[in-house]
Each structure stands twice: as structure tokens, then as C-alpha cells.
Amino acid sequence: MASPAPIPLSRPVITQEMKDAVCRVLDSGRFVLGDELAALEKEFAAYMGVDNAVGISSGTDALHLALKAAGIGPGDEVITVPNTFISTALAISYCGASIRLVDVDRSYTMDPSKLEAAITPRTQAIIPVHLYGHTCDMNPVREVAERHGLFLLEDACQSHGATYKGARTGSLADAGCFSFYPSKNMTVAGEGGMFVTDDDGLAEKVRLLRAYGANAGTGTAEVLGYNAKLCEMYAAIARVQLRMLDGFNDARRKNAALYDKLLGDAVVTPRVHWGTHVYHLYVIRHPDRDALRAHLEGRGISCGIHYPVPLHRQPCLEVPGSFPVTEGFAKEILSLPMSAVHTAKEIERVCAEVLTFVKDA
Numbered sequence: 171m172a173s174p175a176p177i178p179l180s181r182p183v184i185t186q187e188m189k190d191a192v193c194r195v196l197d198s199g200r201f202v203l204g205d206e207l208a209a210l211e212k213e214f215a216a217y218m219g220v221d222n223a224v225g226i227s228s229g230t231d232a233l234h235l236a237l238k239a240a241g242i243g244p245g246d247e248v249i250t251v252p253n254t255f256i257s258t259a260l261a262i263s264y265c266g267a268s269i270r271l272v273d274v275d276r277s278y279t280m281d282p283s284k285l286e287a288a289i290t291p292r293t294q295a296i297i298p299v300h301l302y303g304h305t306c307d308m309n310p311v312r313e314v315a316e317r318h319g320l321f322l323l324e325d326a327c328q329s330h331g332a333t334y335k336g337a338r339t340g341s342l343a344d345a346g347c348f349s350f351y352p353s354k355n356m357t358v359a360g361e362g363g364m365f366v367t368d369d370d371g372l373a374e375k376v377r378l379l380r381a382y383g384a385n386a387g388t389g390t391a392e393v394l395g396y397n398a399k400l401c402e403m404y405a406a407i408a409r410v411q412l413r414m415l416d417g418f419n420d421a422r423r424k425n426a427a428l429y430d431k432l433l434g435d436a437v438v439t440p441r442v443h444w445g446t447h448v449y450h451l452y453v454i455r456h457p458d459r460d461a462l463r464a465h466l467e468g469r470g471i472s473c474g475i476h477y478p479v480p481l482h483r484q485p486c487l488e489v490p491g492s493f494p495v496t497e498g499f500a501k502e503i504l505s506l507p508m509s510a511v512h513t514a515k516e517i518e519r520v521c522a523e524v525l526t527f528v529k530d531a
């Protein structure tokens with residue numbers, strides 16, 4: 171009997187409308203800072219419920235420029251969590267600032283009860299990360315940030331469309347950053363990102379920083395800028411993806427519900443603690459994670475670990491402290507296949523294999 175087709179960890183959606191959008195840009199001859207980006211920025215801001223959206227070359231660059239625009243530099247400290255993608259830390263380091271970490275709680279996101287103790291006189295900013303598509307408990311985080319006068323930046327690179335108390339991630343702080351990397355809930359089929367804020371002055375600074383720091387009219391460069399623009403073909407694809415985002419997220423939630431139902435309590439399944447989850451990743455925990463992973467991969471089912479090395483263990487970073495909750499999770503977490511277009515049959519096959527492993531273990 172032929173073995174069944176492999177199941178990828180994630181699968182992007184590319185439609186004819188996206189292909190047509192790319193052709194439209196190619197025919198237009200305008201490839202950067204044109205109508206597609208301007209339209210996307212308007213549409214993205216409206217969707218997220220913010221005043222400004224600025225298209226950036228990647229989520230990493232968006233985080234970097236956001237901190238730069240907020241004036242973060244050498245001597246400053248920025249607080250984030252150990253359980254996140256390396257990019258969150260890179261953005262802080264690119265500014266010459268130091269990283270301070272706060273452990274996560276059972277939601278896999280920043281534990282607000284540990285935040286205040288991490289603040290020092292040098293702390294300038296806090297970056298909570300809405301990990302796996304589930305928001306951080308923002309109200310207590312925002313309360314601490316406001317009391318200490320700190321810049322609050324959401325890393326919303328995994329949470330396009332997720333809500334907290336009725337408002338979308340990206341609109342819950344001073345500013346937010348999104349990624350359009352291929353595996354994210356919406357993509358540009360390449361690299362891209364978005365910076366959002368209600369603060370017009372901050373948006374203007376990020377616009378300047380993404381395009382050489384030079385005033386387009388006068389050619390005068392007041393600041394050392396970067397080349398970090400989101401190009402027109404990507405913006406055109408993103409406009410189509412944004413219109414489909416709610417449908418994508420509904421499909422992800424449907425797949426998550428099927429996982430929840432079939433897995434039961436054979437493994438620790440993700441919980442929704444508050445707000446709405448958009449399941450960028452479907453992350454389970456099992457004490458024998460490595461063997462479970464090997465079992466699944468041996469049967470053509472791709473899995474991931476997000477993340478195997480917490481930030482304070484990364485050789486390229488210097489971060490003090492110990493973070494037992496994150497360390498414990500890092501040994502047990504496993505990301506199962508998830509996207510808007512994985513079929514029920516695929517989810518059922520993954521679950522059957524997980525249950526076989528758990529039963530035999």
C-alpha cells in the first residue's frame with residue numbers, strides 16, 4: 171500500500187486573485203511606494219482599528235524601526251519574554267539596548283505578575299508577544315507600562331486578527347508590529363511586515379526610517395534611515411490576503427476545534443484564556459515530546475518546536491536571569507500541522523497517530 175501524502179506543518183494559500191494582483195503591478199511599472207502599498211496601509215489600519223499602518227520589509231524590521239522611532243538606544247533596557255522567536259530580541263539588540271526578560275504564564279505569554287520586578291531605572295520599553303495566535307493579558311501589562319511611563323509595543327507577528335476584550339492586537343498598546351512571512355496567518359508570499367499605531371508622529375518617524383531617513387521632497391536626511399520598504403507586488407498580495415484573513419482564521423479555529431475534540435486529554439492541548447485565538451500554531455505538550463515528534467515525522471507528519479532555545483539560552487544574546495516556566499515548556503511543546511487549508515482528513519490522521527503513540531507509550 172502506498173504511504174499517505176506527507177502533511178506539512180503549515181501551508182500558505184495562493185489564489186488566482188493574488189496572481190492577477192502581481193500581474194497588475196508588473197504591468198503598472200511602479201514597484202515601490204505606489205498605490206498598492208498606500209491602499210494596503212489604509213485597509214490594514216481600518217481592519218486593525220488604528221489610525222496608521224506603515225508597510226515594512228519584514229516583521230523583524232518593523233520591530234527594529236518601531237523601537238528606533240520610540241528613541242530606544244544604547245544604555246536603555248527593553249523587556250520582553252524568553253519564549254519568543256529570536257526576532258523580538260534582535261530588534262532590541264539592533265538598537266544597542268539591553269534585553270530584560272519576564273517569564274511567561276500558562277497562556278505561553280508574558281506573566282503580568284512578574285513584570286514590575288523586572289523594571290529598572292533604565293527600562294524604556296516593554297514588548298509583550300501574542301504567541302501562537304493567543305494574546306497576552308494586556309490590561310495588567312498596560313497598567314504597569316502606563317504607571318512607569320514606558321513605551322508599550324505589541325509583537326503581533328503571530329496574531330493577525332486575534333482580539334482581546336473586543337479590540338484587535340496591534341491596537342492594544344502604543345504601537346504594534348506584524349509579519350507577513352509565508353507561515354503567518356496572512357502572507358505576501360515572500361518577506362513583509364507592518365507597523366501600526368494611533369500616534370501620527372511615531373508613524374511619520376517610521377515612514378522616514380523605512381526609506382533612507384530622507385525627506386522625499388527635499389532630499390534632506392535628518393536621521394540615519396534604512397531601506398525597509400514593503401514593495402508593491404507584496405502589498406498587492408497582502409490586500410487580497412487581508413480580505414481573506416477572517417475566513418482563514420475561522421478555518422484555523424475549526425481545525426483547532428477538531429484537534430481539541432479528537433485529542434481530548436491525551437496531551438495538553440492549547441487553552442483560550444481570554445480573547446479570541448487565531449491559532450497561528452497549534453501547540454500541545456507531552457512529557458515524551460521528542461519521541462512523539464519522531465513518531466509523527468516517521469509517518470510523514472511535519473512538526474515544529476516553537477521555541478526549542480529560549481532567548482536567555484541563545485549564544486548570540488546576553489540575558490541575565492532564569493525562567494523556569496519557559497524552560498519547562500521548551501522541553502514539552504510540540505507544534506502540530508496547522509493552517510487555514512489543512513483538511514479535516516489530515517487533522518484526523520495527525521490525531522490518530524498522536525493517540526497511537528500515547529496509547530503505546
Ligand SMILES: *Cc1c(COP(=O)(O)O)cnc(C)c1O
Nearest residue numbers: 228229230255257327349350351
Ligand atoms: C515571525 C515573527 C517575527 C519576525 O517576523 P519576520 O517577518 O520573519 O521578520 C517576530 N516575532 C515573532 C513572534 C514572530 O513569530
